[in-house]
Amino acid sequence: MAELDDLRHRSALAPVAWLWSRLGGGQQAVALRATDRALEALSGIVGAKSAPQVLAARLTDRLHEVGGEALVRDPMGWLLGRGLVQRPACPDLRCDDGIRLDTGNDCPTCGNIVHIRRMLRAQVSARVEAETPGMDPATYRAEVEQRLRKETLLDEARAQILRARAEREAEQRQLAIAQRRAIEEDAELARSQAPCADCGLPECAGLCPPCSYRRRTEGLLREAVDLAIAVRANLSDAASVDRLTQQCETDTRALLDKAGERACGRDADPALVAFIAPQLAQQLRDKRHAAALRRLLCSQEVVAEADAAYEALLRHRGRGAEEAAEHAADVAGRRAAEFLLRRRLDELHTARQRGAMVVRLAAGKILVDAA
Incomplete structure (x- = not known):
């Protein structure tokens, strides 16, 4: 074993070191290839280590068999x-002489096969005895064995049919997977080669970076x-909402442009300006969100919610818990302000939809009158 360079070979073949010494150089090369095949098969079951x-x-168990x-x-x-070959006693690929290679325990599939064979023998014996009572023992055993062979052949034929069906289904699944993968690859290639939806720049996966920055900026x-x-x-006055929205949008764009000039300079590269714009818009949106919450924290609804939380904690803990009550009031106030802000944003969207509907109805009425 000392002449073997691979530690895996030395470890695997250690039980048969004396047999190895009896092999010639060519025989050892052939045996090493067989050892590699056995190790590769076992690596897929128990791992390479x-x-x-x-x-x-x-090899140790096989040597014990021969003495x-x-x-x-x-x-x-x-x-x-x-010595080197695996001898599965059942269809389970992890079985070797009735032992599970991955666990080292008895193979449960082998146990099931033994149970099934015993049950089949009992059923065949019962049928033979029922059909031909009083048969002499030798004829009875011969008849049972003959019927068992027929049943075994039928079972094997049925198993072959099932295996063939399973193989066809597996091939169909692999074919479907390959087709789906090809469709996905074609779709990904088409998507990557699609021009920009906004500016038409080719091979931009549907949206080039500058247009993506612009969309993000517009959303913020x-x-x-x-x-x-x-x-x-x-928010109950749709016309007022529309007028204020237009004015606020104009002012907000001006603020964003000034922030961009301060961050990038007046004559900055347009690509740099497009890249910085979403970050500045994010900062502006966050400032507006914080300002809106501060404004709502002073509203009657929020103050009432905070006071109720303060009084409830004092009633629960008694005097001396003023600091905890103030903290609870702050938390309740912020939570109420967030809820109130979400509700007012929903009302704003509803007001805009109502205003757009009024405009459409008015336009339709004008067209009808003109007709």
Whole structure:
């Protein structure tokens, strides 16, 4: 074993070191290739690290079967035909002589097969005895064995049909997976080659970076405008909401442009300005959100909610818990302000939809009158 360079080989073949010494150089090369195949198969079951130890245990068990290395007459034939090969006693690929390679315990599939065979023998014996009572023992055993062979052949034929069906289904699944993967790859290629939806620049995956920055900036700008209008406008007056929205949007764009000039300079590269704009719009939106919450914290609804939380905690804990009560009031006030802000934003969107509907109805009436 010392001449083997691979530690995996030395570990796996250690139980048969004496047999190995009896092999010639060419035989050792062939045996090493067989060992590699066995280790590769075991690696897929127990992992590459455990494969040499499992193979060594297999060789040890096989030597015990023959009574030791001294009783092996043909080392090469024994290694290739008996020692290194896996001998599954059932269809489970993890089975080796009735032992599960991955757990080292008895193979449950083998136990099931034994149980099924015993049950089949009992059923066949019962049928033979019922059909031909009083049969002599030798004829009875022969008839049972003959029927068992027929049942076994039928079971094997049915198993082959099931295996063939399973193989066809597996091939169909693999074909479907390959087709779906090809469709997804084609769709991804088409998506990556699609021009920009806004500016038409080719091969931009549908949206080039500058247009993506612009869309992000526009979305944040609209959110900033909505936050300002939601806490200042009379949301029941659709015309007033529309007028204030236009004015606020104009002012917000001017603020954003000035912030961009301060951040990038007056003659900055347009690509740099497009990249910075979403970050500035995010900061402006966050400032508007904080300002809206501060404004709502002074509203009657929020103050009432905070006072109720303060009084409830004092009633629960008694005097001396003023600091905890103030904290609870702050938390309740912020939560109420957030809820109130979301509600007012919903009302703002409803008011805009109502105003747009009025405009459409008015336009339709004008067209009808003109007709």
